[in-house]
């Protein structure tokens with residue numbers, strides 16, 4: 001069980017991106033997003049054309065909906081469901097998390113392990129500004 005962040009941090013920052021790896025070592029990005037007073041975790045990839053929601057600057061969220069930056073479909077941040085646009089009638093794959101009473105968020109999904117905070121490509125020191133990808 002890996003400690004991720006806190007509910008307060010997700011609500012303050014709007015979303016919280018991290019990377020997990022599955023049993024084959026394949027990496028996948030996950031976003032924590034605010035849902036009412038808590039948080040939910042969804043794969044950081046639109047069901048339509050695999051567009052990332054959070055491309056490194058936070059996921060676009062409007063009125064409790066995650067907005068796909070490519071074609072604008074909106075996914076309910078609590079249910080992961082989309083009923084509009086190109087991604088209509090799909091639901092984002094969920095990742096299991098557990099929130100403790102003190103607001104700490106833990107990754108509790110048996111299928112994946114925590115790799116690092118941030119996206120797949122930013123596995124260096126998140127505070128480093130010297131990392132330039134071409």
Ligand code: FES
Nearest residue numbers: 046048049068071
């Ligand atoms: S890629 Fe997200 S709606 Fe098309």
